[in-house]
Amino acid sequence: MTEEENTSGWDAIDHAIQQLYGEQEPKHYGTAIPYMLGGPDPLDGISAYAVDTPMPHWHFVTYGFSELYGKEGDDASRSGYGFELTFRLTRCENESEPPAWALNLLQNMGRYVFNSGNLFQPGDYLDANGPICLNSDTLLTALAFIEDPDLPELNTPNGSVQFIQMVGMTCRELEMIQSWNTRGFLAACESYMPKYVTDLMRNSYADIPSVIQATERGIEEDGSSTAFLFIQQLSWESPRKKLLQKNIPAKLQLGAQQATLLGSILGSRIAKKATLSLIGPDINIVFEAGDLPSLMETEREVRLTVNQQALNEIVEQLRPQASSFQIPSLDKLLIEIVPTQIKDQEGNVIKTIG
Template sequence: MSEEAVTIGWDAITEQMTRIYGTQEPKHYGTVIPYMLGGKDPLDGLSAYKADQPSPHWHIVTFGFSELYEKESEDPDYSGYGFELTFRVARKEDEEEPPMWALNLLQNMGRYVFNSGNIFAAGDYLDANGPICLGADTLLTALAFMEDPELPAVHTPNGRVEFLQMIGITEDELEAMKTWSTLSVLEAGRAALPGYITDLSRDSLLQIPAVNEAIQRGIERDGSSTGFLFVDQLAWEAGKNRLLSKTPAVLTLGAKQAPTVAKLLRGRLLKGKELTLASHDLRVVLEPGEETGCEAGEEEVRLRLDAAAAEELSRTLQPREETVRISTYKGLVIQVVKTHIKDQDGNVVSTIG
């Protein structure tokens, strides 16, 4: 088999970048020891191109989420995970190498996908629980994903490959995306964030009055597109009948997620849409209803809240350790517990609540 034949996936990515940058020779960073042989980097390579419009930046593309060589997966429609990531990072005029933190971050995305099996799609977001560049004085603590505007999906012999651009976002931008829509928030900030270039020094888009107003209008008009929220701290204890009384059921949430759930109650249940909270071993489906009640199984709880209960809970949940009772639903207690934020080594770096 020819060399060209066994690099068909790799060649498809290179062809797309050549279409944009012509004969420019990218800065390429390959992996010395393959991941399957014990190497620490799951992606086979990263290529960084110098771009000047709309402002100087590095346009970095990954090689490794899709099938770069021969077809191995059984899915004929998609190549590997079906995407590659791109990342546009602000570049100084005299800069000759892309920042190492950006390359490391992309490899970390590879570890996340390869280890968890979770894949990214346009409209997704990911909380980094800290600066996306470790140790940097930056407000960018999360990531959003959209289709790279210059790189439409391609159909290769190994299947379809989409190019997802990764964008550094602030904590309040992340909250806005959760309570409205990732792509809608990015569109609202398009003029203020040309090219969706990640610049560690930028301020939040919500500090711009016109952008903030557009986002608030969208939230009120549309509600939230987030129907599924993964939460680390989630537990359910069913109510118990006693001789002369009944103890209420207890739903436990982490303090970090409490304000997000509060906003989503308004953006989902009060718009007539359900919200699913999920941990590794439990799903709690919050659904609008004419009266409160619940149905509990071993792995899933369906919790109905009428408009009054949803409204009260959305106003009450705060990022602090406390017991929340709903005046209109005596059969339920929300227990908010402390959230401990940990670094990559498992050390607690901050506590919420």
């Protein structure tokens, strides 16, 4: 970098980490060709620090979600997207370099944010739809996001930067998070996962009695924080399209993979008088609590008002297997559950649910 270049944002991050790790020289991986000039990696760099407590691990910190150089955005209070990602990964005793897959994972998070404009916040979660480390036997197929326990929010000349840590989660743990919330679930796991260090080879915490009890208690007290479920296998068939056929109910179709999860989240949302929106490719289905069950539809949205009776009629039938059943209290609404095919990156079916 030349003397003329303003690196105030980068320097502020360096200074914050120096307060934590002193003069330790990190393993730093920069980008040869900037993303704006056609390079493949959106982040300017990733640093990895070798940490020994509470267990040997790598502590990764990204450079690139925030404004590293001069101020360019209009929001003076926030630097760039307002955050940088961190990631803690167990480190073997003789490991001198961090694994390349972790660097690729962080760059993939950069591509997701830069291409979609969707930002990460503490409390978020993300289904990776496969192992977070490709071609590994890990059970970790999702990510949770929480404030980094050692790096507080930072004020820089370009605005504030929050350090958000990614945490590897299993499929069952993700379902518990969705049925409750990220912060509560991670707090319940903290004694087994200090500093939220990700261990690819660990077993699921979803089988630990104390975690199960904390989750069940949290769902009962707090309900679910999941207000939206994005479901690829979601469709709606209106009875208005069958004018020549009398007494034909509307039909809601969804994939078997989401059936059990939907029942769990829907029950806890409705219990707290909160809505749940199912977002599909062509239709949005909104469930809301009410005294009298009803069904209202527009071209892009269907609103289903459910009371306890209608809720029971729905939840009792939601299982991860192909089936169809009617909901008498909702104008005989027909719900059809169809098989879900899980495919690898090449498009090959590796598992069928339902």
